[in-house]
Amino acid sequence: MIKDKQIQIIETVFKNFQKQKNKTDADGITHIIDAGRYTSLERFEREKELIIKSHPIVVGATGQLQSNGDYFLHDLTGTPILIVKGKDGVVRAFLNMCRHRGVRLLEESEGKIKRNIVCPYHAWAYDTTGCLKAVFHEQGFDGVNAETHSLIELDCWVRLGMLFVVPNPELKGKFDIDDWLSEVYSITEDFEFGDLYPYHFTSETLDCNWKLVVDGALEGYHFKIAHANTIGKYFLDNLSLNMENKLHSTIVFPKRALEKMKELPETEWRLRQGANILIHIFPNTVILIEPDHIMVVSFVPIDEKTTQFYSFMLLPTEPQSQKDKDYWDLNAKIFWNAISEDNEMAVLQQKSFNGYSDTEMVVGSYEKLLVQFEILVDEMISP
Ligand code: FES
Ligand SMILES: [Fe+2]
Known part of the structure; x- marks a missing residue:
């Protein structure tokens, strides 16, 4: 992401914050998503074949x-x-x-x-x-x-x-x-993605449809509530910014620490220091750019109600000492505590829909990336 763009984003967050107004892109439009899309075996098979197996x-x-x-x-x-x-x-x-x-x-x-x-x-x-x-x-x-x-x-x-x-x-x-990753590059170009060291591989089976866990990554509306006991306090409530995209979505989640940046000259503003930048690489991977490392999470559909979740960190260098390891292990733990809360919500949604799928979800304008993702999935599996 070029520096001007980072400054623009930070300015937008400041503006919204000053106005005490939530999110610039709250257009008030409410969307409806049918719950059957998370329980249908027939749909799952098409998603697996035409999306997961047919894309990078x-x-x-x-x-x-x-x-x-x-x-x-x-x-x-x-x-x-x-x-x-x-x-x-x-x-x-x-x-x-x-x-x-x-x-x-x-x-x-x-x-x-x-x-x-x-x-x-x-x-x-x-x-x-x-x-x-x-x-x-x-x-x-x-x-x-x-x-x-x-x-x-x-x-x-x-x-x-x-x-x-x-x-x-x-x-x-x-x-x-x-070409496929060009939208992703427009965000990552200003950050270090060179020789990164993978660390802390984790995997878990989740009792939910893979799209529910992707949905959960695509909005910051839940931060203050679902993450109240973990990371919620570090972030500005509902001030996440969605970036324009067609395929891969980007959301910037501003932290409270961003406010301090206001006192610095613009030339010293660094988005990564004051916000987490989440990129959803379609179809099933999310990367989270944190100040000094990157988290990668993938959700692989196993069946219509089961997802295998795996994750690893990308570190700037291999940890050299126990102190280094402790530092990264702690980071991983904080991330995992928060992600477990997201996963738990997806599992609870699935539980509901397994019992009654003839219903709909109401999705507000803060959550519109989720709608975009679900529409893209529909387009890709339609005959
Ligand atoms: S050599 Fe016979 S199956 Fe591989
Ligand atoms: Fe979350």
């Missing part, structure tokens, strides 16, 4: 693959994905599936491939670039070679300290990732 999704952090041969597996989408840093230093993603008779090639969730990936069934071997290197008793397999039977590759990119993969191999080549 975050599968992990770049720093998980430090040296050539390092790999990890990602099975949450249902597609068995192997992400590996090749002997040539390039990160690629493949289906974790042998081209002979389909056996799962690697079972350990992470590790290092020394030379080749060798299938445990008949020892077909692939190198770390996915190339078929050896077929056991190859005279029995006419027409099978590296060109025809190397591993099935998926689109995979390293961007913003994260790894993006499109799980559906049939869509390989369809996405221009930089």
